[in-house]
Amino acid sequence: MSWTLLLALGGASYALKAVGPVFAGGRELGPGVRRTLDLVAVPLLAALILVQTLGNGHRLVLDARVAALGVAAVLVWRRAPFLLVVLAAAGTAALLRALG
Amino acid sequence: MARTYNYPRGMPTTVEKTSSRTLSGAAGIGIAVGVYGVSFGVLAVAAGLSPAQACVMSMLVFTGASQFAFIGVLAGGGGALAAIGPAVVLALRNAAYGLSLLPILPGRLRDRAIVAQLVIDESTAMARAQDDPRAAWRAFLATGLSVWLCWNAGTLAGALLGGGLGDPRSLGLDAMFPAAFLALLAPQLRRPGAPVAAVAGAMIAIAVLPFAPAGVPVIAALAGVVPGVLVARGAKAGSAKA
Numbered sequence: 001m002s003w004t005l006l007l008a009l010g011g012a013s014y015a016l017k018a019v020g021p022v023f024a025g026g027r028e029l030g031p032g033v034r035r036t037l038d039l040v041a042v043p044l045l046a047a048l049i050l051v052q053t054l055g056n057g058h059r060l061v062l063d064a065r066v067a068a069l070g071v072a073a074v075l076v077w078r079r080a081p082f083l084l085v086v087l088a089a090a091g092t093a094a095l096l097r098a099l100g
Numbered sequence: 101m102a103r104t105y106n107y108p109r110g111m112p113t114t115v116e117k118t119s120s121r122t123l124s125g126a127a128g129i130g131i132a133v134g135v136y137g138v139s140f141g142v143l144a145v146a147a148g149l150s151p152a153q154a155c156v157m158s159m160l161v162f163t164g165a166s167q168f169a170f171i172g173v174l175a176g177g178g179g180a181l182a183a184i185g186p187a188v189v190l191a192l193r194n195a196a197y198g199l200s201l202l203p204i205l206p207g208r209l210r211d212r213a214i215v216a217q218l219v220i221d222e223s224t225a226m227a228r229a230q231d232d233p234r235a236a237w238r239a240f241l242a243t244g245l246s247v248w249l250c251w252n253a254g255t256l257a258g259a260l261l262g263g264g265l266g267d268p269r270s271l272g273l274d275a276m277f278p279a280a281f282l283a284l285l286a287p288q289l290r291r292p293g294a295p296v297a298a299v300a301g302a303m304i305a306i307a308v309l310p311f312a313p314a315g316v317p318v319i320a321a322l323a324g325v326v327p328g329v330l331v332a333r334g335a336k337a338g339s340a341k342a
Contacts, residue, residue, distance in 0.1 A: 005180045006153055009170065010160030012184075013191045017163075017219040020198030021205050021212035035293075036329050037200035041224055042294045043301020043324030044193050045285040048165070048221070050302045051309060051317055053278040058310050065275045072279035076286045082128040089279030090135075093272030 064096035119238060122226070126242035129222050129280070133164070134250030136276055139268040140167060141258020147175040151259035158255035162248060163220050164277075166190040169314050186314040193318065197224040204236040218244025225284035292335040297328025 053069045054060045068089040075085045137158065144154035149171065161167055166187040173183035198219045204227060205212050223244035230236040268274065289295050301324030305317040312320065 002180055003153070005184060006157055007160070009166075009184055009187055010157070012188050013161045013163055013166060013194070014217060016188075016191050016195040017198050018213065018216040019195040020200070020202050021216040021219065022209065024199060024202065032329075034203070035332055036325055037196075037202075038228075038291060039293055039297045039325050039328045039332065040196045040200045040322070041221075041228055042285065042288055042291070042297040042328065043304070043321045044196070044318055045221070045225065045281050045288075046298035046302040046324070047305030047318045047321030049278045049281045049285065051305050052274070052281070054306065055309055055317075060306065060309065064272070065278065068272065068275035069278050069282065072282050076283050082125060082280070082283050083132055085283045086132040086276045086279045089275045090272035093275035094270060095272075097270055097272065 064093040064100070067096055068093040119235075122230075122235065122239045122242055125226060126239070126246040129226065129243055130246030130250035132276060132280055133222065133247045134254040136164065136273060137251040137254020138258035138261070139271075139273045140164070140171075140251075141255040142261060142268065143168070143175070143258075144171045144255070145259050145262050147171040149174075149259075151256075154259040155252065155256050158252050161187070161191075162217060162251065163191050163194060164251070165221075165318075172314070189313070189316060189319055193221075193322070194219050196322065197221070200224065201227060201240065204233045204240065206237075215241065215244065218248060220244065220247065221281065222247050222284065225281075225288070229284075229287040291332070293328035293330070293332030296331045297324045300324035300327045 049069070053065045054062070056063075071092045072085050072089040075088055080088075140158065141151075141154050144157065144167075145151060149157070157167060157170075161170075169190050170183045170187040173186060174180065198216060201219060201224060205215065218240070223240045226243040227236040227240035230239050285298065289298060301321035304323055305321040308317040308320045
């Protein structure tokens with residue numbers, strides 16, 4: 001693994017994060033832009049949830065992660081603490097894989 | 101009577117409650133991310149990175165999905181150049197997050213340049229879940245710092261542990277990611293248009309997943325913002341008429 005590539009990835013990663021805070025800073029945002037930015041994280045988070053629950057390379061699979069997400073959903077709905085939600089999901093998946 | 105009238109109603113207790121809840125939320129997210137950081141350290145070393153490289157990567161790149169995509173390609177036999185593509189594509193969403201955080205970040209350019217490194221899924225989601233800009237800034241900073249510290253501590257521990265931890269899958273660690281994102285998404289679904297944006301984004305990602313390179317489905321899901329904004333605009337027009 002080359003250090004140069006690793007540092008390049010670090011630089012690219014920071015540059016992307018800094019696009020808003022550093023390069024677009026201080027500009028007034030119109031209501032339409034603000035409404036859009038308000039929603040930007042929502043479809044990405046929803047996509048991350050599904051891709052990381054069902055995705056296996058380029059295939060969609062139903063495995064222990066689906067049950068884990070179901071347990072997490074119930075706990076989120078019951079307003080359980082964050083840590084309990086993620087630990088219960090891990091525990092569910094671990095248990096199902098140990099059994100199956 | 102006049103004095104109670106002038107007193108900001110319930111302000112001190114509200115602020116205290118918000119910040120203690122924010123801090124415990126930030127700590128909880130940090131711990132969860134730290135546990136996942138351990139598995140990142142283990143997998144990174146297994147994929148051929150030295151422990152030092154794994155740690156520097158977590159400090160500088162500091163965006164979990166990108167890092168996992170990177171070492172995933174390496175572990176699958178791809179070269180480092182091939183591994184950078186998906187990692188950068190996955191990090192694209194941080195640019196959108198950074199833009200969405202603009203209204204709550206500090207005014208000084210130097211301060212914004214420093215905290216930009218903390219722009220990630222968790223800190224953005226925690227900030228977006230708050231009601232006012234000051235609480236959002238505190239939530240962003242607390243969560244960003246907590247996650248940075250725990251992610252790097254976890255990476256170090258995992259890199260040193262090496263293969264001793266066992267298979268991260270048998271521990272269910274991979275199932276922690278979607279659960280964490282669900283907990284972060286839930287409070288945001290109350291915004292007008294958000295449920296539509298979420299469903300659209302999820303459907304786009306699933307539709308694209310079978311043929312798009314790793315990382316692209318999540319970026320494509322960004323288009324889910326469009327129907328969300330249309331619904332939000334419609335809801336606003338409707339309430340203005342009523």
